[in-house]
Amino acid sequence: MTMEPEGIPRHRTNAPNHVYYFDIGTGTWHGKATFRVTSWRGLMRSRIGLTYKLLATAMHTVERLTGAPRQSSTIVPKPDEGEFGVADNVVRISKFGATLYLLKERYVLDRNGTGVVVHGNERLGPVPGLLTRTFDYSAEVRDEGMAATYQMPLLGAPWVANYQVAADRQSLFAELLCDWGRATEETRRVGAPV
Numbered sequence: 001m002t003m004e005p006e007g008i009p010r011h012r013t014n015a016p017n018h019v020y021y022f023d024i025g026t027g028t029w030h031g032k033a034t035f036r037v038t039s040w041r042g043l044m045r046s047r048i049g050l051t052y053k054l055l056a057t058a059m060h061t062v063e064r065l066t067g068a069p070r071q072s073s074t075i076v077p078k079p080d081e082g083e084f085g086v087a088d089n090v091v092r093i094s095k096f097g098a099t100l101y102l103l104k105e106r107y108v109l110d111r112n113g114t115g116v117v118v119h120g121n122e123r124l125g126p127v128p129g130l131l132t133r134t135f136d137y138s139a140e141v142r143d144e145g146m147a148a149t150y151q152m153p154l155l156g157a158p159w160v161a162n163y164q165v166a167a168d169r170q171s172l173f174a175e176l177l178c179d180w181g182r183a184t185e186e187t188r189r190v191g192a193p194v
Helices: 015-022 040-045 050-066
Strands: 027-037 070-078 086-095 098-109 115-124 134-142 148-153 157-165 171-179 180-192
Touching: 015 098, 015 115, 015 134, 027 050, 040 050, 050 171, 070 115, 157 180
Parallel strands: none
Antiparallel strands: 027 070, 027 180, 070 086, 086 098, 098 115, 115 134, 134 148, 148 157, 157 171, 171 180
8 A cells, every 4th residue: 555645645546457467467477469461451551651661561571481480578557656547568560589569658547447548668679779660549448357458559540459358367369450451460468477
């Protein structure tokens, strides 16, 4: 237990966003990530720009040739920061030891118990500083903290990402969809909660 500035004790609550990030999500997770272009016509007609079209094509092709890359994620809860708590996350997708994607996120939890604002800093590809950006997006946690939906801007397109926690609270499956693509994440907690 910690004390807020006014002397009021602050506890983790049963709010869905607290359960999702502070109870279930905290720790280190490993698994695999997949990426597929589901509509080549949709990709080519999209207005995402040549760079993102080339990246999507390369990701699809490399995965087809070499298999799904490894994903690792570490979530560190900080329930006493911000108005209702925050959590930091570092996601790394790699193949043959090379980082293909690096994402550093800060989840800012809303007092309504379900809302989340995400501040992201991303790097695409193995070369630091080449393809980077910062961005913000929103999420909503539901099902008593066992699921979340993110409205994510990825590869220049709007994606909807649905995450579902398994009943054992030790594994997670996600499906990310846009008009022309599908990605998945399958991870399992391998490190103790922080």
